[in-house]
Amino acid sequence: MARILIVDDDRFTARLAAAKISQLGHVAAIAEDGPEALQQVADFRPDLILLDLMLPRMSGLEVCRALRADAATRDIPIVMLTGKVQERDVEAGFAAGANDYLTKPFSPRELQVRLQAHLKHAMRA
Amino acid sequence: MRHAIVTALVYYNVAVLLYFALATCAYLTLLITSAGEVMRQARDARHADYDLLLTSPLTPAVAIIAPAYNEGAGIAQSVRSLLALRYPNHEVIVVNDGSTDDTLDVLRREFALRRIDALYHPALPTRPVRGVYVSALEPTLTVVDKENGGKADALNCGVNVARAPLFSSIDADSLLEPDALLRLVKPFVDEPDRVVAAGGIVRIANDLAVERGSVTAVQLPRRPLPMFQVVEYLRAFLAGRAGWSALNSLLIISGAFALFRRDLVLAVGGYTVGCLGEDAELVTRLHRHLRERRRPYKMVFLSDPVCWTEAPESLRVLRRQRRRWHRGLAETLSRHRGMFLRPRYGSVGSLAYPYFLAVELLAPVVEATGYLTLPLAWRLGALDPRVALLLLALAIVYGLVLSLGALAIEEYRHHRYPTWRDLLRLCAYGVAENVGYHQLTVLWRLEGLLDLLRHSPTWGTMERRGLGAS
């Protein structure tokens, strides 16, 4: 049973992802912006983070970079959620340290598949 | 002799009355037109798919130009929130207008600036550029360091550096809502061959709950002075600009949050340096340019995209601001007096310009003389106190009609101030405005006109001091 942190200011998507995650037998937590996310990472200690790129105040890229800069959180797999499917942003996301990306509109099924793959990978590591 | 004076006074008072009757008609017409336009926009906005704009290749690139003068304290946060705007392809160009504080150093440090050898072509002449920097952390941030030249000069510099087809002028101390740019760009996406400029609404941010550059809760200012300004701004935008937008005669688009086509601004020569109210002057010049060439175009005001700005909290600063604004208006109207009532300039020449000249510009003059002649008329026995009181009451009633009209539009459409207490406060200030605040603004606007007539030298120093400071 893994702990997964969802960082998205779109409440609907966040709740849907959380419901899906619970369905799969894991525990989900939601953060609505960058600062809250960083706080939650410290408190909730997730095994994986779903990170929306377009956040208010602090961009998703900044959050990702902050997490990668900290030794304690450097290895947590990060899956970007992005509505911008332009190359430059995906590139930027990977450059900032993300492991994978999921496009919005959101597909519960795809989330399930990718989550399971990443968690399996993380468990092995 | 006395008889002659009395007669003159009576005629004069009648003239003043007629003036105010006409002005009131103009205000009311504008109010009704604005209400219609805001509702129409509401309908469009309700069904607009902004998420689609976010991912569409049709959404044009926008360069946000933020002139900065001695903004060391808040510049990093401002830039961050501009970079974080919900928009698919925008870049931020900060123009450091020869700041004497640590603005550039802060930017250099916070954003890992690296100097590049840039092609700077002064299509618009500006003060010399000292360097162009790009951020190693944020690929869409460019910082231009130049010698001080004032806001218009800094904006022109930004326009030179920008490559995007649209640019947005921003005040460094203002705060844009995350969706604001996306909403403001929509008219350009819908009608790229028509829309040439767009402006959003500017709201007062005093005492707003802001955390790390983002609005967390909307609340009204606590102090009275900003409260008066809230009512004024709502009137100006929702009961004024919306109407002019509907008539495609928008003469003023707030520089705090405006979006322009870069090629057209280049074609008309950019902002005029040394002119107060450079934003209105540019817009007026654009109208002129396009009408002269008979090119069909649109300039729109949208009440949806919001820019929050700090309003002056002291009388001294507010007075300076209002003097500057009125003087700027006078300068703009003076520069473009060739448009007055000429048929070639359509509704801009026949409606907007005359209105701004007769009603906006001259109102303080007429009102002031009205107040001054009152005691004289009374001394000479030409004043019937009942009439005077009745007319005063009339003036207040109509003033209220306008303020409440604006509030009604605000409430119906945007309901940003959701509690009953807020609404009551707003109404109360709308009433209280007429017994003091309004008269103060009349005085200040007069002072602005006098400044212009005297070619007051403070103009130069005002320019250098204040980009953010009002």
Place this chain on the structure above:
Amino acid sequence: MEIALIFMLAGSLALLAQLSVLVAGKLRLDRAAAFERRVRRAAEADIILLLADEADEPARRRFAAALPSDPRARAAVAALILDYLPRLRGSVRDGVRALFSEAGFAEDYRRMLASRRREDRRRAAGALGALGDVAAFGDIARLLRDDAPEVRLQALAALGALGSGDAVAPILGAFAAGLVPFGPAAMSLLRLGAPAAPHLQHALTDPSPRVRALAAQLLGHLEWLPAAPDLSSLLRDPAPDVRREAARSLAHFGLDESCEPLALAMEDADPRLRAAAARALGATGAPRAVPILRRALADADPDVALAAAAALDALGRDGRAALAAAADADPRAGACADPVRAAGPGDLPLGPFGRAAAREVLDRATLGALHVADPAEVTI
């Protein structure tokens, strides 16, 4: 005196009217908001569970059983699900579609298409488009000619969502007739995607230049390869907008064959066309584009010079070598004395902006910070 009294009365009445509008408006809003909040709170958790389950059969049955019987509440729930639908993709959408037909919502909407009230027509078109109800295609296409602009716009969006290439002709027709503006029409057509492309290619020969320009632009965004030769010929179209859109679109394809037509376009008087052509040449990746772009560095327009420099940067080793040479060239090197004799990169004239453009592009490229823009964008 009396006149003043009359005005006074009128003013007071206006005031009273406004105050009541304010109050009534606020009450109405409060009530509507409260009702909506109630429905949402009640239904949202169920809707989320439904969607998390991909709206499969058992989930749908559970959900349908829990639906309120009050028609207004049912409509609110249906509207809420439709609000969420654009944020979803994948098999869950099929599930929602099935739910709507099983619960009878789809039927209701189809009937509403012919309603006398414009708001109903609009909402119905929106719902059926979001649901992907292709059976309603004909009726929705007819709504493109509706009297109400918001209904037309919604019909446009719905056709885009329905995904049939047959929508292209009616959409272009409505656009040419000025019934729908450029933006929504283009977005709708883009949404159709590949099915629309062959029809758009056909529209490249439309008599209206606005339609040709629109088609040319969209074919680029859709990256519809078969249209590339037609787009190359459009580089010689009589209308400047069409030529520009053709050049911009060719940048999406990067075909070797486009080199020659694009090289010709580099001689056009319109600087925006030259800039677009430069960009497109960069996209071809063809070595023979390098000398053309090198010459373009000398362009009198800075945007063109920058576009040419950026294109050279994209052209591999040869391009970057030319760029580096231009960047290092002697700034005093003006026009080359004998252009015919010019052999190496250092000999070619760089015009007023060539060297600076090269330097800027090289610096920005090192930092990964190229300008966002395509200077050829925006038509007028």
